[in-house]
Amino acid sequence: MPTRDSAGDNAALTNASDIFSLIATGAAVSRSALLERSGLSRVTVTQRLNALIAADLVEEAAKTLPSGGRPTRVLAVNRRVGHVLVANIGEAHLHLALMSPEPAVIAQSTLRYEVAEGPAATLDRIADGFRRLLSDTDGGDGMLLGIGLSLPAPVDYKRGRVVGPSIMRGWDDVDIIGPMVGHFGVPVYVDNDVNLMTLYEYRRHFHLADDMLFIKVGTGIGAGFIADGKIFRGAHGASGDIGHIQFDSDDPPLCRCGKLGCVEARAAGWAIARDLRAHGFKADNARDVIALVEEQVPEAIMMLRKAGRVIGEVMADVVSILNPGLIVVGGTLARGGDFLLSGIRELVYQRCLPLATRELNIVLAPPQADIALFGAGQLVVDNVFSPAGAANLLNRMVSTAVRPDRPERARRRMGRAG
Known part of the structure; x- marks a missing residue:
């Protein structure tokens, strides 16, 4: 878990969401690019960037960019900032994974599944499977950033609900986000499997x-x-x-x-x-x-x-x-x-x-196993590191900040519930 320096400036950190989002999405990966893309003053950018670096959320990599003058160091999100939980609900299996923000698989599991189990029992099984993944990996690095679910059915994305007739009998208009938020207390995103496959293929290959x-x-x-x-x-x-x-x-x-x-x-x-x-x-x-x-x-x-x-x-x-x-x-x-x-x-x-x-x-498409699962991870990362998502994330981190005298207790709390 990235930890805050006890002397860190919480106000500067919570105000740094715009800078954090630009770095996390790759829109600006140098100090000069941050100045150009953010429209903020050099003093403000420096103050907010320093707060992100002090919190171990952003690091200046050893790699440099050609700049015509002095080499420019690359800014990147610390890979230990957190992790995401994702599930691909298929027609016969539940494929679950704990992923890093790339997204890349840290741990995964596959469970037999039948649509006849119904939404409530299925969501409980997914939550239990997520807990086992977290337990097996000692909570993963950092905090739980969010959860993504892929469904083989039309999904009203804004409401996170299956709509209309589909192979997922009994799921129509059922609240999916609410129960998962109840289990983990983090942002939850739900979409159709083909949309998520599309998103991942586009971002990674095209x-x-x-x-x-x-x-x-x-x-x-x-x-x-x-x-x-x-x-x-x-x-x-x-x-x-x-x-x-x-x-x-x-x-x-x-x-x-x-x-x-x-x-x-x-x-x-x-x-x-x-x-x-x-x-x-x-x-x-x-x-x-x-x-x-x-x-x-x-x-x-x-x-x-x-x-x-x-x-x-x-x-x-x-x-x-x-x-x-x-x-x-x-x-x-x-x-x-x-x-x-x-x-x-x-x-x-x-x-x-x-x-x-x-x-x-x-x-x-390039051959790759279960790209809907990776698409679910990409969906979470896109939302969490968007300007609004980054502001929410930084507020969550400040409200549950690690105290120097109890770092391990705080780390377990944040890894479990975000």
């Missing part, structure tokens, strides 16, 4: 793109959209729900949402597995589909190509409306590579006007 569309093709199908560097969620969290766009046909397949002819019912992992079973193959989910593709089973390859064309058909409409500069395809079925991607590209370039596709790139 941050140079102003506008990006991410498509998750796995057990289900969904999309997330980055507009001017920010997640676009829509009015109530339903943005990007392309899996339930319907196509007319003579014999539309039944979707698990109860409607006929949805994109998911034609191209999702569960739908391809259904069709492979009809041909005599053992396939229960998207992973089984990819296993058959990797074994070069012709029927599996053919169905994955067909799925790509179905997704490409709906993406052509999305491209015509949103005009993204980049489409990133991820999820379990993306491991099928060009077998999936070629169909998407074919329909998008065939159906869209040249103006919309002239500089459009359609690529596969």
Whole structure:
């Protein structure tokens, strides 16, 4: 836990949230950049920066930046400032992790899970799992900064609640944030898994793109959209729900949402597995589909190509409306590579006007396990280190400041409840 010097200036520290946010988000990583970006006087910047350094929240790294004159030392948030707790609620598992602010995994666990358990029991299980992670790591470094939850359902982000029909039966309009705040007393953020995958991919691999569309093709199908560097969620969290766009046909397949002819019912992992079973193959989910593709089973390859064309058909409409500069395809079925991607590209370039596709790139996401979990960590960090979040964090730290005569007791308190 970063500790305060007993002679430190609490007022200067609580007023330093703007400086702290600029450093934490990478918007200003030198003293001169802080002067330029903050618009504050040199004396004020120096006073507030010194308070952050005295509190061990910010450090001047040995690395330097070229500046045309004397080398400029890089300012960075102390990695020991704190940690975050995140959970990805899947359809059959709960994946929990304790993460550093990068975000990077410190410790993690996976629990079997069924949606039928209901929201109250599930949130209690997550809270218990978080406590075990904290116990196993002796509370982690620093204080608990916040909690992030990823859900496989539409989420009203402002209220932190599942909205509308989804596979998470019984979760509609249930308060998720309240119980978790009750357990840990820290900020809690909840979002749809595809939005979080989109956020992480954008921040880690494609941050140079102003506008990006991410498509998750796995057990289900969904999309997330980055507009001017920010997640676009829509009015109530339903943005990007392309899996339930319907196509007319003579014999539309039944979707698990109860409607006929949805994109998911034609191209999702569960739908391809259904069709492979009809041909005599053992396939229960998207992973089984990819296993058959990797074994070069012709029927599996053919169905994955067909799925790509179905997704490409709906993406052509999305491209015509949103005009993204980049489409990133991820999820379990993306491991099928060009077998999936070629169909998407074919329909998008065939159906869209040249103006919309002239500089459009359609690529596969870099392979990485459970990016929704990392996205949940990124969501917490983004909020905690935002100007408003940084002010709240510094106020929390001052109100629970470590006293020199009881540092260990205070450290355990802050690590447990923030």
